[in-house]
Amino acid sequence: MEDRNDTIIRVEHVSKLYGPNRTEAVRMMEAGATKDEVYQKLGCTVALWDVNLEIPRGKIFVIIGLSGSGKSTMVRCFNRLNRPSAGRVLFEEADLAAMDKTALLEFRRNKISMVFQSFGLMSHRDVLGNAAYGLEVKNEGSMRSYLGGMFGKKKRVEREKREQKAKEVLAMVGLSGWEHQSCAQLSGGMRQRVGIARALANDPEVLLMDEPFSALDPLVRRDMQFELLQIQRKLQKTVIFITHDIDEAFKLGDMVAIMRDGKVVQVDTPEEMSANPADDYVREFTGSADKSKVLTVGNIMITPSSLVRITEGPAYAIKEMRKNALSTVYVVDHQLRLKGILTIQDAIRAWNEGLTIETVVKTEVQTTTPDVLVADIMPAAAEAMYPIAVVEDDGRLQGIVTKASVLASLI
Amino acid sequence: MDWLFSFPNVLKIDTNAIDSAVRAFAVSAEGVLDAISGGLGGLVGSIGWLLKHIPWPVLVLLVVLLSWQARKNVRSGILYGILFALIGAIGLWDMMIVTLSIVLASVLIALLIGLPIGILISGSDRANGIVRPILDTMQTMPVFVYLIPALLLFGMGNASAVIATVIYAIVPVIRLTSLGIRQVDKEVVEAAKAFGSTRGQLLFKVQIPQALPTIMTGVNQTLMMAMAMVVTCSMIGARGLGMEVLEAVNRIQIGRGLVAGASVVILAVILDRMTQGWFSGDEPESTKREKAGRAR
Structure with missing residues (x-):
């Protein structure tokens, strides 16, 4: 067993650029130009620039920033939905960029899963079918090795097993009895519960959450935040949580990274960030938070x-x-x-x-x-x-x- | 100043050379062309054989059941069944069977070719760039321009009719398959990828099921366009209702033409209604309420 306080994901000098003239853009950025200057001159978007992060195992790590700050681009680098233009993302010291197709599939199936802002549910499947999706692609992927297993009894057993597991996670998020409902009939909060159940079904080590509660109304959001905290404390998963809401960040985060224009401005505990903001931008950002809920005696x-x-x-x-x-x-x-x-x-x-x-x-x-x-x-x-x-x-x-x-x- | 008002015909295309090239190709590739036309003729023949060996009450009942299910309404099921039986009642049943088998064979081939092409161009911008101008050409090219070469290469009869129909009718299924897959919610696709789907799993478990309503609209449109070719194709020897219309028009028998034409319309309407509504999200209010009731 590894030390509980170790780093599970390490981000080293990651940059991501979109559009033309990327080499030229890198040169400008290195010379100290801002993102806007680069875009106006070269038409190249710098989504991330020289990001370094260490994600501690078993904690909730919040990345906060306004829209366009690169936080969504960043979170997609953790499961390689995005490939960094430069730099490395290491999961337990293994470089994601070096993974071949099979290794990447295995990584996504077993180690990391994701919850999306507008839920990303498949409307042609019912609640159970959505929650079991990750297990289904995993089962079928591993059964391809012996074709006989694709049909008949083996397949039925696998199906029952994964539906059992999916029902367990659905119960954990409070959706027992809703298994055979169509997702279109659920409220926003319930849909996101399905999203969370789907992400937990694979028993991943890391949960990526890309503004999961932003589309929910404030009361539902508060409940969901509370439930996420409970689930996290119970399962001890590493959660990487993206948000633009400073109150949400400080409420949930063991550690908070604040991003601006594709760069990480400060990484700290909520208390430290509130007490000692790295610069005026962080001060202004944290200033909008309700400080009495962050600061301790x-x-x-x-x-x-x-x-x-x-x-x-x-x-x-x-x-x-x-x-x-x-x-x-x-x-x-x-x-x-x-x-x-x-x-x-x-x-x-x-x-x-x-x-x-x-x-x-x-x-x-x-x-x-x-x-x-x-x-x-x-x-x-x-x-x-x-x-x-x-x-x-x-x-x-x-x-x-x-x-x-x-x-x-x-x- | 005359030259300003008459465009100089600088580039002289030897259209005769094209003619002889096509003829030469028809001769040299005779074996292959005969095989294709034999195969297509056989396909139309076997569908026709199958339809002829189903008793007519069974076919009518099938129309009633399918349109009932598709429209989720018993009354329209019965209505379409009566309309269908009407074609037989006015003595055009056998011709209708011939027409139906040509249309079904054409649609089958159009789908077999069109669906994979649609999937291919939905995933690749380069393939899309190549295929789109071809589709535009196929849609705007006057039908008669490829009716004649088809006649030349595959001879009079059902095979030429099927090929001409496929060329004309394949475009919507390709376009709408591609459009449907491209329109699948980006986050849903990302979710499928994030959970470790292979490309095949992404396609068959997520993209195609999500795009199914749009794809089915394409299938429906292809079927309708195939029906629209029925009369045109009778000019190159396709038998059935189209031939009846053509003969009536040639002999200026207005009443006969009208009756046969009406049969074509009825068949088209029935096929259209039966292929609509299976996968579209808009259910009638009654089933919606029923489901909402269960949810509560």
């Missing part, structure tokens, strides 16, 4: 300007608060584990009455952990009288979140 917490150890005296605490113009301060032990919060009133009272900090500290403190989404703590932050403490599982204080920092993160 860990991204927005600040380091407290002052901390008081529980063993210190109240006089020190008062001095610290006065120095930093604070009315409260967090109290920790020697391992930086959170003990509670000390207000200036309590500190003064302790000093007057000669008490220790330990006796006056408020231990009922609102806490949270760094990986909680900002959206989830927003109500609490709005109500809280004091900053919320961010603590690790072992109780160590990581930072604090104030009302101001929550609000600032949304801008």
Whole structure:
């Protein structure tokens, strides 16, 4: 068994050009011309330019970009529906371009499958026939070696087996009982479920999804996103997901690659991309996302300007608060584990009455952990009288979140 | 200034040379040509033999059933059955059988040649570039221009009639097969490829089934054009209803010509209705509602 975090597909310096004067276009691009300049001068479309990607196994990898950014061209390079003009696409370190006809068929039949934007269903087949299509071409391809198997009992057994498998995947996407309906009678969401079932039936390692939910209405889309996440977590398939919707990308993606004019601008986790956009384009793109659903507390917490150890005296605490113009301060032990919060009133009272900090500290403190989404703590932050403490599982204080920092993160 | 108004006939084509070349070819290739004409004559003959040995009530019933199924309507089935029986009732049954066998033989050959060519040019732009001008020529060339050479090469009779009919009627099935396959949704074709279909699987499991309504329209059009050649072909010796019309016209027997002509029309209408509606998506509302009811 291979390491679960390894790379399943590697894209190395892939470019794809359409039209005339391609060699000339490559020279212009290398000299730093833009895609538009090349098209106007030479009539050559640069769909992809020097793309490098590493797709991690078992994760959802989202490629996002506006139309014309090359994302659909890119996704078709993964199963060689498109051949790159230059560069290599490696599946488990095997170069796709080097595959002969048979190897390519085997690769498409067993390793990789695809879900399409307008579903790509075959209207002359019923739901079951569509879901079983991949298995059918695989069966018949492998049976060609002995012609006797094309007919009779063997064929019937194979047919029953693949219909059984197709029924299982249809049940997984919630289409039990719809097997013998014609696809034309299904709603958009149900059609795409058939598309997903068809793609899962072959038990592939990689699922390519080319804007699968773009043609669906928003409510159905949300359900489908949720179901995709569930299926992915259950089956641990590698998913390469194309979208132009930043919310969808951040919701689904373990990793997100953002494309513009045929180039990859940034590859990062949604949190990193949101927190540290590589350039203005990414900032603008991610700016349209609902940030509170992307950013975690860990991204927005600040380091407290002052901390008081529980063993210190109240006089020190008062001095610290006065120095930093604070009315409260967090109290920790020697391992930086959170003990509670000390207000200036309590500190003064302790000093007057000669008490220790330990006796006056408020231990009922609102806490949270760094990986909680900002959206989830927003109500609490709005109500809280004091900053919320961010603590690790072992109780160590990581930072604090104030009302101001929550609000600032949304801008 | 006269030369400006009379076009100079600079290029003189020796049409006599073409004549003698064709004649010489007819003589030298006699064996092959005889074999072809014998084969075609045999095909027409055997279809005719088959049709003659089916009792007429069975044929009428067959028309009723097929048009009922095609139109999804009992009443039109009965209507077409009555019309069909009418041809026999006015005494033209045997001639109709002869005409039908020539038409069926021509359509069979047209499909055997036309469907593969249509598939070929749907997949290759180069083949398309070569075949299209030929199809345009076949459609615009006056029929009589190849009626005479056919007569010369294959002699009077059914064989020449079949060849002339095939040339005239093959074009729609080629064009519409190619068009149908080219119009299959690009994503559906991509999906078939993405799941590892071979070219054969793509063609037979996806492209042809998806294109079937258009292909069937082509088949229907080819059949109709073959029917349109019935009278023309009687000039080169094809017997049947066409011959009846031709003889009546030659003798200026208007009533006889009208009756035979009407029989041709009836046969054409029946063949047209029976070959339409099998694969087209537009079902009558009643079946649609029934299916929707099951879905709920």
